[in-house]
Amino acid sequence: MKKVSCIFIVDDDPITVFGIKKMLKSVTKCDDVQIFQNGKEAYDALLERHESNKTIPDVIFLDINMPIMDGWDFLDELIILDLKEHIIINMITSSIDPLDHQKWSSFKDRCPYILNFKNKPIFKIEATDLGLMDMAS
Amino acid sequence: MLASQISKKKLKENKSFSLRHKISNHNGTGHFKSYFAPWFDEKENVIGTIIQTDNITAEVEKEHQVEWLQNILETKVEVSKTGWWEFEIATEQLTWCKETKRIHHVPDCFEPTTAEAIEFFKPGYSRNKVSMLFHKAIENQQSYDTNLMIITFNGEERWVRITGKPYVENGNTVKVFGTIRDIHDEVMAENKVKEHQQLLSTLVDSLPLNVYVKDLESRKILINKGESHYINKSKEEIIGKNDFDIYNEDTAKISREEDIQVMKHLTPIIGKETAITHNGKTTHFLTSKIPYFDLDGKVCGLIGMSLDISSIKKKEGELRDLIKITSMQNQKLIDFAHIVSHNLRSHSANFSMLLEFLKSENDPTERERITKMLSQASDNLLETLENLNQVVDVNTNTSVTKKPLFLKQNIVKVLQNFSAFLNKYDSQIINHVAEDIKVECVPAYLDSIILNLISNAVKYRSPIRKPLIIINAVKSKEGVLLSISDNGLGIDLEKYGDKIFGMYKTFHNKEDSKGFGLYLVKNQIEAMGGSITVQSDVDRGTTFNVYFNEES
Known part of the structure; x- marks a missing residue:
């Protein structure tokens, strides 16, 4: 089983969080999985880790529609932060609104991190979603 | 010298003759007339000449004056193109001057009779008028001066100005004389100017x-x-x-x-x-x-x-309002599309995912957990559908009728209905709304608006202050303005201003925040032709202003 050191799940829907956690179990082993209800909480935690030189998450599962700070706003803040670490961000949404897809593609161009777009429902998390591709090959 | 030669010759012929001559000296010039007659003796022999000389200076000067006047008259006629005529009553003799003949386009030898002269005037008004004027000049000794139309010998119609004046002796008219002038070009030019003026003033006025x-x-x-x-x-x-x-x-x-x-x-x-x-x-x-x-x-x-362009301006305004309404409705449609594409889909996605898990799950405790989540997802879906239904109701139910409602009475009623909730958080509510203020409203909507705004005020209370809610209402020409102010958390409008009335938008970490209340309230108010605005300071409080439009 490939290991990922730290994963953030940012989503206000407990069922989705449950699903992601369950699916993660079958692809990787990770001791540090953190759950956040909205972008603000996740950002605050990330900032705290960055400032105190703690492990920055390798992978972030990010919902778009959340209270207080939504997925887009979180991305904006993260781009400004310009972390040197390699991060994979998987945007998970039930939206099939083409506008959201366009927005994602414009973010992808200016985001220093890997930015994936995944439509719900998801049934399986791939190793590539966790950046484990090179180790598998 | 010439005179003396002539006189010698005449004298030799023994005939009488007269001679005009002038003498100039320092006293001026004198004119004289001398009569020469042969002087005969008894035998009829010429023995001398009898000369009689008269001073005719005065006569000669008078002659000169007449000549001069004649000259002036001719020049005047020539320059002014004014002809003259005269009519001798005793002889019925009509005389036209050269200019008069020229005006009539007749040759110089033409000598008209009175009847002929009158015939030159255009039949109808001009001829009748000139006959009458001529008659009056003779009978009543009245002068005249008028513009009439003649038809010349060449058949041309021309305007002339004619004057006539009787010459009276011992109370009897003996002569009528007058002038005639061709004013056709002037009249035509004047008419043209008048026509232009008429055209211009009609044009400008219309x-x-x-x-x-x-x-x-x-x-x-x-x-x-x-x-x-x-x-x-x-x-x-x-x-x-x-x-x-x-x-x-x-x-x-x-x-x-x-x-x-x-x-x-x-x-x-x-x-x-x-x-x-x-x-x-x-x-x-x-x-x-x-x-x-x-x-x-x-x-x-x-x-x-x-x-x-007032009416165009008004239409422009109406058009702008219409565009506003259209774009607002368009926004609502987009919201709806979003709800359908996102909120409904998220539930169905959860179902699919959970069912997929269930298929491959053998652990009974885990299966039970998944089943529980399935029923939770089902509840969520039901709630979303219910919300959607409410919004659709508000936006499509045109049959709901507005009634005049007493604002204060309705606020009190809503407050009573959820007094338990208010008391739980020790909320103080100050209702300043006057008893007599009425709003045109759908009763259920008014309840929903009041309930949502007040419960929001309590829900988003400050952790350090007891909720204080002040309700006011002002009546103006446009309608009634209801404002509900609290001392709660407030909201950063610069950041969230455009989202506050959006569907499923929440801005505080509260368990019971669904992001639906304000969306519904806005829909209800707008469906009744009103509007809602918000003012807020973070950690100071929020004020919602609801405008009930009286007109629509």
Whole structure:
């Protein structure tokens, strides 16, 4: 089983969080999985880790529609932060609104991190979603 | 010398003769007439000459004067092209001068009779009139001076000015004399000018524009009907007045500045939008002012034209409102599409995912957990559907009728219904709404609006302050303004302003926040033709203003 050191799940829907956690179990082993209800909480935690030189998450599962700070706003803040670490961000949404897809593609161009777009429902998390591709090959 | 030769010759012939001669000396010139007669003796022999000399200076001078006057008269006739005629009553002799004949296009040898002369006048008015005038001149000794039409010998119709004057001796008319002048070209030119003026004034008066001409001092020197009608005064009352005499100070000032610009820099103003308030009514105009030049090319004023575009302006406003409504409804549609694409899908996605898990799950405890989540997902879906239903109801149910409702009474009723919730958080509510304020409202919507706004005020209370909610209502011409203020958390409107009334938007970490209440309230208010706005300071409080529109 490939290991990922730290994963953030940012989503206000407990069922989705449950699903992601369950699916993660079958692809990787990770001791540090953190759950956040909205972008603000996740950002605050990330900032705290960055400032105190703690492990920055390798992978972030990010919902778009959340209270207080939504997925887009979180991305904006993260781009400004310009972390040197390699991060994979998987945007998970039930939206099939083409506008959201366009927005994602414009973010992808200016985001220093890997930015994936995944439509719900998801049934399986791939190793590539966790950046484990090179180790598998 | 010539005279003396002639006289010698005559004397030799022994005949009598007379001679005119003049003598000039230091006293001036004298004219003389001398009679020469042979002097005979008894035998009829010429023995000398008898000379009788008369001084005829006065006579000669008179002759010269007559000659001179004749000269003047001829020159006058020639220059003024005025012919003369005279009619001797005793002999019934009519005399035309050369010019008169020329005017009639007849040869110099033509000698008309009275009847013929009258026949030259155009049948109808001209002929009848001249007959009458001529008759009156003879019988009543009345002079005349009038313009009539003749048909010349060549068949040309021409306007002439004729005069006639009786010459009276011992109370009897002995002569009638008068003048005739061809004024055809003048009359035609004058008629043309009159026609042009008529055309121009008809044109200017019928234009759907207010037209005016101003002099250098911005005094109106000419206006059309439109302008007079707009100012609501007669042309006579307006002519000579400037804008300060007609409009209020501010309007007049702006207008005068425009005038100066046009007349000083000779730059026309074309199609400028202006709004003028006159007699308490504001009219929108499309105004043009162009410099007005005299015949020497010097600016002597300006010509102004104003097109009343008030109705177009009004339509433009209506159109803008319509666009606003349309774009608002469009936004609602987008919200809806989003709800369908996102909120409903998220539930169905959860079902799919959980069912997939269930298929491959063998652990009974895990299966039970998944099943529990499935029923939770089902509940969530039901709630979302219910919300959607409410919104659809508000937006499509046109049959709901508004009723006049007492605002205060309804607020009190809602407060009673959830007093338990209010008491739980020790909320204080101050209701300043006057008893008699009524709003036109759908009863269920009014309840929902009050309930949502007040419960939000309590829900988003400050952790350090007890909730204090102040309710006010003001009646104005446009309708009733209800404001609900709290001392709660407040919200950063700069950050979330555009989202606060959005669907499923929440801004505070509260378990019971769904992001639906304000969305529903906004829909309900707008469905009734009203609007809602928000003011807020973070950690100070929030005020919602609800405008109930009376008209629609």
